[in-house]
Amino acid sequence: MKLPAPRLALTLGDPAGIGPEVILKALSKLTKLDEITVVGSRQILQQTYQQLRASTITMQKAIDPEQLQMIDIDIDVDKITPGMGNAASGAASFAYLETAIAHTLAGEFDAIVTGPIAKHCWKAAGHHYPGQTELLAERAGVNRFGMLFVAKSPHSGWTMRTLLATTHIPLRQVPDTLNPDLLSRKLDLFVECLEQNFGIQTPKIAISGLNPHSGENGQLGTEEKDWLIPWLEEMRDRYPHVQLDGPIPPDTLWVKPAQTWFGTGNYGHDGYLALYHDQGLIPVKLMAFDRAVNTTIGLPFIRTSPDHGTGFDIAGKGLANGASMKAALELAMDIVPHNSAAQKKG
Numbered sequence: 514m515k516l517p518a519p520r521l522a523l524t525l526g527d528p529a530g531i532g533p534e535v536i537l538k539a540l541s542k543l544t545k546l547d548e549i550t551v552v553g554s555r556q557i558l559q560q561t562y563q564q565l566r567a568s569t570i571t572m573q574k575a576i577d578p579e580q581l582q583m584i585d586i587d588i589d590v591d592k593i594t595p596g597m598g599n600a601a602s603g604a605a606s607f608a609y610l611e612t613a614i615a616h617t618l619a620g621e622f623d624a625i626v627t628g629p630i631a632k633h634c635w636k637a638a639g640h641h642y643p644g645q646t647e648l649l650a651e652r653a654g655v656n657r658f659g660m661l662f663v664a665k666s667p668h669s670g671w672t673m674r675t676l677l678a679t680t681h682i683p684l685r686q687v688p689d690t691l692n693p694d695l696l697s698r699k700l701d702l703f704v705e706c707l708e709q710n711f712g713i714q715t716p717k718i719a720i721s722g723l724n725p726h727s728g729e730n731g732q733l734g735t736e737e738k739d740w741l742i743p744w745l746e747e748m749r750d751r752y753p754h755v756q757l758d759g760p761i762p763p764d765t766l767w768v769k770p771a772q773t774w775f776g777t778g779n780y781g782h783d784g785y786l787a788l789y790h791d792q793g794l795i796p797v798k799l800m801a802f803d804r805a806v807n808t809t810i811g812l813p814f815i816r817t818s819p820d821h822g823t824g825f826d827i828a829g830k831g832l833a834n835g836a837s838m839k840a841a842l843e844l845a846m847d848i849v850p851h852n853s854a855a856q857k858k859g
């Protein structure tokens with residue numbers, strides 16, 4: 514049976530950042546526009562389009578916003594200056610996301626693709642969330658969710674999937690935040706998502722250590738010895754159909770995925786569980802900054818986003834690359850049918 518095309522809400526992100534530009538560039542490369550509704554301010558998109566048309570340096574084509582379906586949100590455009598995120602741009606990007614979530618929860622969309630926002634601008638606007646992920650989870654009423662980065666290699670066709678066990682917290686809080694319960698929740702979600710969204714029934718997952726050399730038997734840190742290794746043993750019993758490798762020393766963990774990514778070997782796992790933000794995202798962004806996609810797993814709908822931020826340093830200059838936004842739109846379109854089929858089966 515042919516499933517209906519996925520309906521996507523696409524938020525503009527911070528209007529002072531590169532979100533509007535990457536959206537116009539990404540959409541110019543897609544053919545299926547009927548199912549995409551941009552949630553943002555038409556005036557901002559029109560200004561961005563005019564800037565891009567006038568620019569002599571922009572390399573990528575942009576679509577005319579007149580061709581796009583929109584939920585148009587009125588904002589005071591005079592308070593928005595490209596490259597200068599502020600309380601007004603934070604209030605706007607918050608309103609775009611809130612609106613997209615409300616329409617999605619009302620059943621109008623199957624997925625939300627989000628443009629990048631700046632957390633400090635949300636804060637300036639009085640919204641105290643660590644990021645879009647937490648707002649999405651709160652509004653969807655879930656407390657079990659995760660931040661997963663997905664990137665398909667242009668060299669080998671292999672897909673790298675990296676789940677972060679902890680996300681936007683200060684580095685000094687990481688060791689105290691990590692514990693067996695948290696990791697079990699993340700692993701449960703990961704196994705579920707690999708099956709439901711990617712059709713992988715018997716996955717291979719690599720888990721990173723925390724300390725140099727995974728603690729070197731307690732000499733360089735004790736988390737591995739005290740609880741990470743025993744926890745992994747327990748998980749191997751819980752998931753006999755999953756190959757769980759680890760804790761792998763964090764410096765060498767990324768050698769095999771890099772070889773697999775660049776096509777010089779074929780040793781990749783189906784998923785990587787990184788213990789903190791930069792442990793997972795430095796390798797992901799080094800290998801795949803122009804194509805990785807940030808997804809939120811555990812929500813009752815699909816959410817994807819480019820891996821990059823608001824790029825305030827290049828906003829309004831025509832320099833932003835729309836490739837990661839394009840990948841985020843394509844991944845959402847790919848996953849929705851898998852997810853709907855898995856939910857029907859379950």
Ligand SMILES: NC(=O)C1=CN([C@@H]2O[C@H](COP(=O)(O)OP(=O)(O)OC[C@H]3O[C@@H](n4cnc5c(N)ncnc54)[C@H](O)[C@@H]3O)[C@@H](O)[C@H]2O)C=CC1
Pocket residue numbers: 531535628629630631632633645807818819820821822823824825826827832833834835837
């Ligand atoms: N999905 C989201 O909403 C994300 C939001 N952020 C937020 O973005 C803000 C800025 O964060 P940064 O750490 O500076 O990261 P960033 O990704 O905005 O910029 C890092 C560097 O990459 C360049 N860059 C980013 N996207 C690019 C693109 N599409 N094409 C060409 N060059 C690009 C920028 O010019 C800059 O030099 C922060 O407030 C952060 O919280 C960061 C990551 C993701």
Ligand SMILES: NCC(=O)COP(=O)(O)O
Pocket residue numbers: 630643644645646647794807818
């Ligand atoms: N480093 C990823 C990131 O900042 C995206 O966060 P979110 O706003 O999608 O929660």
